[in-house]
Amino acid sequence: MALNIRTYHDVEDGGSDLGDQVARQQARVDARLSTVRHVVGVMSGKGGVGKSLVTAALSTVLARRRQAVGVLDADLNGPSIGRMLGCPRDALAERADGIEPARTPSGVRVMSMDLLLDPDRALHWNEPPEASFVWRGTQERSALREFLADVRWGPLDVLLVDLPPGVGRLAELHELAPELAGVIAVTIPSAASRDAVARALDLSDRRGIRVLGLLENLRGYRCGVCGADGPLFRGDASAELRGRFPVPSLGALPFDPALDRAAAAGGLDAWLSAGGATATELEAIASRIEAALGADRVEDGATP
Amino acid sequence: MKFLCVECDEQMRFEERQLPGDGTLAAVFRCPSCARMMALLTNPMETQLVSSLGVKVGGRTVPETPFEGIRSGVASGREGAFDAEETPRGVPPKVTWSVEAVERLGHVPSFVRGMVKKIYTEYARDHGISEITPGVMDRARTDLGLEGM
Numbered sequence: 001m002a003l004n005i006r007t008y009h010d011v012e013d014g015g016s017d018l019g020d021q022v023a024r025q026q027a028r029v030d031a032r033l034s035t036v037r038h039v040v041g042v043m044s045g046k047g048g049v050g051k052s053l054v055t056a057a058l059s060t061v062l063a064r065r066r067q068a069v070g071v072l073d074a075d076l077n078g079p080s081i082g083r084m085l086g087c088p089r090d091a092l093a094e095r096a097d098g099i100e101p102a103r104t105p106s107g108v109r110v111m112s113m114d115l116l117l118d119p120d121r122a123l124h125w126n127e128p129p130e131a132s133f134v135w136r137g138t139q140e141r142s143a144l145r146e147f148l149a150d151v152r153w154g155p156l157d158v159l160l161v162d163l164p165p166g167v168g169r170l171a172e173l174h175e176l177a178p179e180l181a182g183v184i185a186v187t188i189p190s191a192a193s194r195d196a197v198a199r200a201l202d203l204s205d206r207r208g209i210r211v212l213g214l215l216e217n218l219r220g221y222r223c224g225v226c227g228a229d230g231p232l233f234r235g236d237a238s239a240e241l242r243g244r245f246p247v248p249s250l251g252a253l254p255f256d257p258a259l260d261r262a263a264a265a266g267g268l269d270a271w272l273s274a275g276g277a278t279a280t281e282l283e284a285i286a287s288r289i290e291a292a293l294g295a296d297r298v299e300d301g302a303t304p
Numbered sequence: 305m306k307f308l309c310v311e312c313d314e315q316m317r318f319e320e321r322q323l324p325g326d327g328t329l330a331a332v333f334r335c336p337s338c339a340r341m342m343a344l345l346t347n348p349m350e351t352q353l354v355s356s357l358g359v360k361v362g363g364r365t366v367p368e369t370p371f372e373g374i375r376s377g378v379a380s381g382r383e384g385a386f387d388a389e390e391t392p393r394g395v396p397p398k399v400t401w402s403v404e405a406v407e408r409l410g411h412v413p414s415f416v417r418g419m420v421k422k423i424y425t426e427y428a429r430d431h432g433i434s435e436i437t438p439g440v441m442d443r444a445r446t447d448l449g450l451e452g453m
Contacts, residue, residue, distance in 0.1 A: 003310060005308065005310060006308060006313065008306060011306050011308055011315045012306075012315060013306065014306050014307060014315045014316050014317050014318055014333060015317050015318030015333075015362060015363070016305040016306065016318050016331070016361050016362060016363075017318075017359075017360075017361075017362060017363035017364075018305050018354075018357075018359050018361065021358075021359040021360070021363070021364065022357070022359060025358060025359075028368075090387075091384050091385060091386055091387035092385060092386055092387065093386075093387050094370060094386045094387060094388050094418055095370075097370075098370045099370045099371055099386070115382075115385065116374065116378065116381055116382055116385045116415075117378070117380055117381060117382055118380055118381070118382045118383070119382075121380040122380060123378065123380060124378075124379050124380050125377050125378060125379055126376070126377055126378075126379045131348070131349040131352070134349045134350075134352070134353055135349070135352045135353045135355075135356040136356075138353060138356035138357055139356040139373070139377055142356055142357060142358045142373045142377075143373060143374050143377075145358070146358075146370070146371050146372070146373055146374055150370035150371050
């Protein structure tokens with residue numbers, strides 16, 4: 001005879017306190033992000049399309065426009081933002097209410113696993129390694145939560161979250177920050193990128209995440225000597241994706257060796273100051289993003 | 305995680321948590337009606353899964369500190385990644401550290417040292433202890449259910 005046992009929801013917490021602890025964790029995220037006007041994910045679904053470079057360059061452009069900008073590097077296993085933004089490798093100051101983010105020369109506040117790991121060492125977690133498939137995803141999700149909740153981001157106009165390839169971290173970000181202002185989708189012209197980005201756009205659509213626009217990166221090669229553009233990839237992923245999804249175009253960027261060198265040296269601010277066609281295109285993309293988000297700023301007295 | 309005493313139809317209450325140090329965990333629950341106790345035993349995988357969530361079965365014994373999960377979980381952290389806040393100038397420290405305790409603290413990787421120091425200092429303050437010695441550290445570990453600190 002089956003026992004008449006009450007269900008989980010019929011019984012109150014008996015002191016394990018797990019549910020309340022999870023709720024308190026989320027409350028900490030909410031409190032921290034209450035001073036951030038717009039949390040924006042930079043996603044692709046495809047690896048190697050230049051998301052991190054786009055994130056670093058856009059954050060620098062926005063900071064030069066006196067926006068208060070933060071960058072959260074959610075690519076825990078392949079962090080690169082710290083180097084691109086020229087973050088100092090000083091110790092991060094620990095305060096009672098959080099960790100001070102690193103600051104770039106242009107004032108962008110940055111948190112990345114890159115700043116916490118030994119150089120040339122992969123992110124690996126404490127025991128038990130033989131069963132990491134059980135807990136690794138949860139551990140990484142918790143690290144993302146701590147990056148959101150425990151960093152003293154302060155009042156920000158925009159917090160750009162550089163997402164790793166795939167769509168899993170986007171879903172985690174949306175669960176932790178349901179007020180996500182939207183995502184910037186980055187693609188390259190190839191068919192492989194089109195397919196991967198289509199999946200990411202599909203996930204965004206299913207979750208009701210606003211896509212601020214599609215940015216086509218590596219659209220051709222810009223000669224570092226004469227400035228002429230040449231072909232790089234076959235395909236027109238951006239146009240095909242915009243035919244399938246109702247997303248606006250944010251613009252396109254070529255592969256520009258000067259931009260690449262500037263990012264490798266942490267010199268994006270100086271590169272922007274020098275101007276040039278690519279810098280102008282990047283400025284135009286930043287303007288479209290600003291327009292999509294709304295123009296008022298923290299320093300103008302706008303309430304986050 | 306809830307436990308129901310089927311005989312009494314009563315929800316069992318959390319009693320205590322034990323961390324034997326081998327990666328396993330024991331959480332004891334008691335029926336408030338018949339006083340029957342039962343222990344939840346988790347293997348290292350299960351213990352790590354719960355730990356990965358950043359929660360403690362039975363509730364926290366110390367307040368959460370910034371980057372607690374990252375600092376206690378990352379094995380490849382950079383030495384000197386964090387710089388703990390110093391006591392403000394002019395404010396005498398209420399808790400001192402013995403030479404032996406400082407030496408022992410020095411064995412803790414610097415990636416987590418600031419967090420560990422803070423936990424022991426707050427434990428000492430809460431218990432009216434003016435000097436932290438290795439004995440105090442041992443007591444705190446037991447009382448707070450800390451592992452690997």
